[in-house]
Amino acid sequence: MLGVLFTTGGALASGRAEPWQMWFQPAASPVMERILEFHNIIFVIEVGIVALVLGLLCYVVIRFNAKANPVPSTTTHNTLLEVIWTGIPMLILIVIAVPSLKLLYYADRFEKAEMTLKITGNQWYWTYTYPDRGGFKFDSFLVPDNELKKGQPRLLTVDNPVILPAGTNIRLLFTSADVIHDWAIPSLGLKLDAVQGRINESWVHINAEGDYYGMCSELCGVNHGFMPIHIKAVSKDAFAAWVEKAKKNFAAADGDARVRRAEAGPGAAAR
Amino acid sequence: MADHAAADGDHGHDHHPTGWRRWVYSTNHKDIGTMYMVLSMFAALVGGSMSMLIRLELMNPGIQYFADFQFYNVLVTGHGFIMVFFVVMPALIGGFGNWFVPLMIGAPDMAFPRMNNVSFWLVAAAFVMLMVSAFTQGGPGTGWTVYPPLSNATYHPGAAVDIGILSLHLAGVSSILGAINFIVTIFNMRAPGLTVHRMPLFCWSILVTSFLLLLAIPVLAGGLTMLLTDRNFGTTFFEASGGGDPVLWQHLFWFFGHPEVYIIIIPAFGIISQVVSTFARKPIFGYLGMAYAMVFIGFVGFVVWAHHMYTAGLDADTRAYFVAATLVIAVPTGIKIFSWLATMWGGSIDFHAPMMFACGFIFLFVVGGVTGVALANSGLDLAWHDTYFVVAHFHYVMAIAAVFGMFAGFYYWIGKMSGRMYPSVLAKIHFWAFFVGVNLVFFPQHFLGIAGMPRRIPDYPDAYAGWNYVSSVGTFITSASALLFFFIVWRTLTAGSKAEDNPWGEGAKTLEWSVPSPAPFHTHEDLPDLTGKQPAE
Numbered sequence: 041m042l043g044v045l046f047t048t049g050g051a052l053a054s055g056r057a058e059p060w061q062m063w064f065q066p067a068a069s070p071v072m073e074r075i076l077e078f079h080n081i082i083f084v085i086e087v088g089i090v091a092l093v094l095g096l097l098c099y100v101v102i103r104f105n106a107k108a109n110p111v112p113s114t115t116t117h118n119t120l121l122e123v124i125w126t127g128i129p130m131l132i133l134i135v136i137a138v139p140s141l142k143l144l145y146y147a148d149r150f151e152k153a154e155m156t157l158k159i160t161g162n163q164w165y166w167t168y169t170y171p172d173r174g175g176f177k178f179d180s181f182l183v184p185d186n187e188l189k190k191g192q193p194r195l196l197t198v199d200n201p202v203i204l205p206a207g208t209n210i211r212l213l214f215t216s217a218d219v220i221h222d223w224a225i226p227s228l229g230l231k232l233d234a235v236q237g238r239i240n241e242s243w244v245h246i247n248a249e250g251d252y253y254g255m256c257s258e259l260c261g262v263n264h265g266f267m268p269i270h271i272k273a274v275s276k277d278a279f280a281a282w283v284e285k286a287k288k289n290f291a292a293a294d295g296d297a298r299v300r301r302a303e304a305g306p307g308a309a310a311r
Numbered sequence: 312m313a314d315h316a317a318a319d320g321d322h323g324h325d326h327h328p329t330g331w332r333r334w335v336y337s338t339n340h341k342d343i344g345t346m347y348m349v350l351s352m353f354a355a356l357v358g359g360s361m362s363m364l365i366r367l368e369l370m371n372p373g374i375q376y377f378a379d380f381q382f383y384n385v386l387v388t389g390h391g392f393i394m395v396f397f398v399v400m401p402a403l404i405g406g407f408g409n410w411f412v413p414l415m416i417g418a419p420d421m422a423f424p425r426m427n428n429v430s431f432w433l434v435a436a437a438f439v440m441l442m443v444s445a446f447t448q449g450g451p452g453t454g455w456t457v458y459p460p461l462s463n464a465t466y467h468p469g470a471a472v473d474i475g476i477l478s479l480h481l482a483g484v485s486s487i488l489g490a491i492n493f494i495v496t497i498f499n500m501r502a503p504g505l506t507v508h509r510m511p512l513f514c515w516s517i518l519v520t521s522f523l524l525l526l527a528i529p530v531l532a533g534g535l536t537m538l539l540t541d542r543n544f545g546t547t548f549f550e551a552s553g554g555g556d557p558v559l560w561q562h563l564f565w566f567f568g569h570p571e572v573y574i575i576i577i578p579a580f581g582i583i584s585q586v587v588s589t590f591a592r593k594p595i596f597g598y599l600g601m602a603y604a605m606v607f608i609g610f611v612g613f614v615v616w617a618h619h620m621y622t623a624g625l626d627a628d629t630r631a632y633f634v635a636a637t638l639v640i641a642v643p644t645g646i647k648i649f650s651w652l653a654t655m656w657g658g659s660i661d662f663h664a665p666m667m668f669a670c671g672f673i674f675l676f677v678v679g680g681v682t683g684v685a686l687a688n689s690g691l692d693l694a695w696h697d698t699y700f701v702v703a704h705f706h707y708v709m710a711i712a713a714v715f716g717m718f719a720g721f722y723y724w725i726g727k728m729s730g731r732m733y734p735s736v737l738a739k740i741h742f743w744a745f746f747v748g749v750n751l752v753f754f755p756q757h758f759l760g761i762a763g764m765p766r767r768i769p770d771y772p773d774a775y776a777g778w779n780y781v782s783s784v785g786t787f788i789t790s791a792s793a794l795l796f797f798f799i800v801w802r803t804l805t806a807g808s809k810a811e812d813n814p815w816g817e818g819a820k821t822l823e824w825s826v827p828s829p830a831p832f833h834t835h836e837d838l839p840d841l842t843g844k845q846p847a848e
Contacts, residue, residue: 056763056772056774057762057763057764057772057774057775058762058774059773059774059776059777060777060778061758061761061762061774062758062761062762063758063761063762064694064761064762065762065763071693072694074690075690075691075693075694078688078690078691079685079691079694082684082685082688082691083685085681085684086681086682086684086685089677089681090677090678090681093648093652093673093674093677094674094677096652097652097655097670097673097674100652100655100656100658100660101655101660101662101670104591104655104656104657104658104659104660105659105660105661105662106659106660106661109657109658109659109660110659111659112591112592112593112657112658112659112818113593113657113658114593114594115593115596115653115656115657116593116594116595116596116597116598117596117597118596118653121649121653122597122600122646125645125646125649126642126645126646129641129642129645130642133638133639133641133642136638136684136688137634137635137638140634140638140688140689140690140691141631141634141635143688143689143690143691144627144630144631144634144688144689144690145627145631146690147690147693148627149627163466185373193772193773193774194372194772194773195770195771195772195773196772214624218460218465218466219458219459219460219461219466220458220460220461220557222622222696222697224696224697224763224765226694226762226763227763229693229694230693231622231692231693231694231696231697232622232624233622233623233624235557235558235623235624236460236550236551236557237550237551237552237555237556237557238551238556238557238558238624240623240624253772254763255763255765255768255772256765257622257696257697257698257765257766258458258697259384259453259454259456259458259461259766259767260461261384261452261461261466262380262381262384262452263380264380264384264767264768265380265765265767265768265769265770265771266770
C-alpha cells in the first residue's frame with residue numbers, strides 16, 4: 041500500500057484532488073514522476089530527522105528528569121560529537137542536492153518541443169493562444185456554481201478547457217495582461233508565474249489522455265480563487281481535428297465572452 | 312507590571328516619573344520593554360482575530376461570511392503584517408530584548424534611552440497606520456508580500472497601499488534605531504570581565520538579529536519607496552511598460568524578507584538556550600558553536616532570498632545556486648538542535664512551564680525545519696509554491712516555534728518583570744491546549760498543500776473540505792488556549808505568588824537573577840565586576 045502511495049500518489053482518480061487527500065495527486069507527466077521519486081528520498085530523510093529528534097527528546101525527558109537524575113553532569117564539550125553532527129548533515133545535504141539539481145534542470149525546458157501553447161493571465165481568466173497552429177486564441181472562464189452541470193467539479197470547471205495532445209512535448213509560454221498570475225497543474229508538476237512584460241517558458245509532456253485541473257497560484261486580486269485551469273488531453277488525431285474546428289470557432293468570437301463576464305462584477309463569477 | 316517601581320530605594324535615586332509621563336516619555340529599558348509587550352499582546356488579539364475569521368470562512372466549502380473578496384484579501388494581508396511586525400518582533404526584540412539585554416550584561420540601561428523611546432512609539436504609530444490602511448478605500452488586498460502590479464496604482468487605486476507603505480516605513484525606522492541601540496549597548500556597555508565570548512546566548516541572539524535588521528530593513532525601505540513613487544509620482548520601477556520589471560520588487564522584498572524570518576526566530580533561539588540551560592541545570596553544550604551558528608545562519612540568510620521566487624521565471628543556474636545556498640542553512644540549525652539536546656543530556660531537568668515550551672519548541676521547530684529543507688528544492692517547489700504546504704511550513708516555524716519561544720520567555724521571566732509568579736497548573740494546561748490546538752490547525756495544511764490547494768483563496772474545490780474543517784476546529788482550541796493565556800497574565804499580575812529573586816535555583820546563572828524581583832526601576836547602577844568569574848551563561 042505504501043508502494044502505491046509513493047509511486048502513484050495514492051489517489052485513484054486522475055487530474056485533481058480527492059476528499060481527505062494526504063499526498064500528491066497521481067503523476068501524469070514525466071516531470072511529476074521525477075518530483076514524486078525525489079520527494080520519496082526527501083520524505084524518508086524528513087521523517088528520519090523528526091523521529092531522531094523526537095526520540096532523543098523523549099529519552100532525555102524520561103532519563104534525565106530531576107527525579108531520575110538528581111545531580112546534573114557538567115559536560116559542555118565533546119569535539120567528536122560536534123564534528124559528527126556537523127558532518128553527517130552536510131553529507132545528507134549532498135545526497136539531497138544532487139538529485140535536486142538534476143530535477144531542476146530536467147523540469148526547466150525541453151529543447152525539441154513539438155508544439156507551443158501560449159498562456160496569458162488576466163483578471164480573472166486565462167487566455168490560450170496556439171501560435172503554431174494559426175494563432176487562434178480563446179478565453180477560459182470559471183463556470184459559476186449555479187451553471188454547473190451534474191458531475192462537474194465546483195471551482196474547477198471552465199467554459200473552454202485547454203485542449204492539448206497527449207504524449208507530445210509541448211513548449212509553454214506564459215505572460216500576463218495585468219497583474220502576476222501563476223499557471224499551475226499539480227498532477228503535471230507544472231507551475232510558473234505569468235508576469236506582465238515577461239515571457240516565461242516551461243514545457244510539459246502529458247502521459248495519458250484525460251482531464252487535469254489546476255488553480256491560479258499567485259494572488260491576483262479579488263477573484264484569485266476563481267480562475268481555474270482545465271486541460272483536456274486528447275489523442276494526437278483528436279487534437280488535430282479539434283484544431284481545425286477551433287481555427288474557425290475562435291477566430292472571430294473572442295471579444296464577447298470576456299466582456300459579458302467582466303461586467304458581472306467581482307465575485308459574481310463564483311456565485 | 313507597575314509594581315517594580317516600588318522596590319527601588321537603595322541608592323537615593325527614588326525619583327522617577329509617574330503618571331502618563333512615565334510611559335509616554337520613558338527612557339527606561341524595563342518600562343519600554345513592558346510597553347512593547349503590551350502592544351504585542353494587543354496586536355495578537357487583532358491579528359489572531361483576523362486568522363480566526365479566515366479559518367471560519369475556510370471551515371466549509373462555499374462562501375459563508377466574506378462575499379467581499381477584497382476584504383478577505385485585506386484580512387489575509389493584515390494578519391500577516393500584524394503577526395510579523397506587531398506581535399513577534401515587538402515581543403521578542405522590543406520586549407524581552409529591552410528588558411533583559413541590559414540586565415544580562417550588567418548595564419544600567421540601553422546606550423540610547425531616548426532613542427529607545429522613539430523606537431517604541433514609532434511601532435505604536437505604525438500599528439495604528441496599518442489599521443487605518445485596512446479601512447481606507449478598500450484596503451490593501453495584496454498579501455504581506457505586496458507584489459506589484461497588483462499593488463500599484465492601477466490595480467489598487469486609492470490610498471490604502473500608500474498608507475500601508477508609510478506604516479512599514481515607520482516600523483522599519485523603529486527597527487533600525489532599535490538595532491543600532493542594541494549593537495552599541497552590547498558592544499560597549501558590557502560589565503568589566505564580560506567578554507562577548509562569555510555573554511549569555513540571548514544577548515548573542517539579539518546582537519545577530521540587530522545586524523540582520525540593520526542590513527535588511529533599508530532594502531525593504533528602498534523597495535517600498537520605489538513602489539510609493541510608482542504609485543504616485545509616475546516612476547515605473549516595477550512596470551514593464553516603462554522599462555521596469557515586477558520581478559525587481561520580488562528581489563528587493565525578499566532580500567529583506569528572508570533575513571526577516573531569521574530576525575523572527577533567532578531571538579527565540581536565544582530564549583530557548585537560556586531556558587534549557589536553566590532547567591537542565593547545566594551550561595549550554597558547545598557555547599561557541601551555538602553563538603557562531605547564529606552568526607552563520609544570519610550571514611547565510613542574506614544570500615538565499617530567491618528561494619521565495621522559484622516560479623517567477625528565474626533562469627535555471629540562478630535557481631540552482633539558491634537551492635544549494637538554502638540547503639546550507641540546515642547545518643548550523645542542526646548544530647543548535649543537537650546542542651540543546653546535548654545540554655539536556657546528563658542534566659537534572661525540572662519541567663516547569665518554561666521548559667515545557669522549550670521542549671515543545673525543539674520538537675516543533677524541527678518539524679517546520681524539515682519541510683523548509685524540502686521546500687528549498689526548486690523541483691519540489693514546482694509542486695508546493697503558493698500552496699498550503701508553504702503556509703504549513705512557515706506557520707510551524709513562526710506561529711508555533713517562535714510563539715513557543717515567546718511563551719517560554721514569558722513564563723521564565725514574568726517573575727523578574729512583575730514580582731509575581733504565574734499559576735503553574737494553569738500554565739501547564741495552557742501549554743497542552745496550545746500544543747494540541749496549533750498542531751491541529753497546521754499539520755493538516757501539509758496535506759492540503761501536497762494535494763494542490765493554493766494559498767490566499769476564500770473558497771476551494773470540494774475535495775479540500777475535510778482537512779480544512781479539521782484545521783478550523785484547531786483554531787477554536789487555539790483561541791481558547793489564547794484566552795486562557797490572557798487569564799493567566801491577569802491572574803499572575805493581580806494574584807500571583809511573590810517571586811523570589813531567583814525562582815529557578817542553581818541553573819539560573821545569568822545576571823538578571825542577581826537583582827530583586829520585580830527588578831527595580833534602576834538596576835546595575837554600580838557595575839558588577841565579572842573579571843575572572845565563571846562564564847555567565
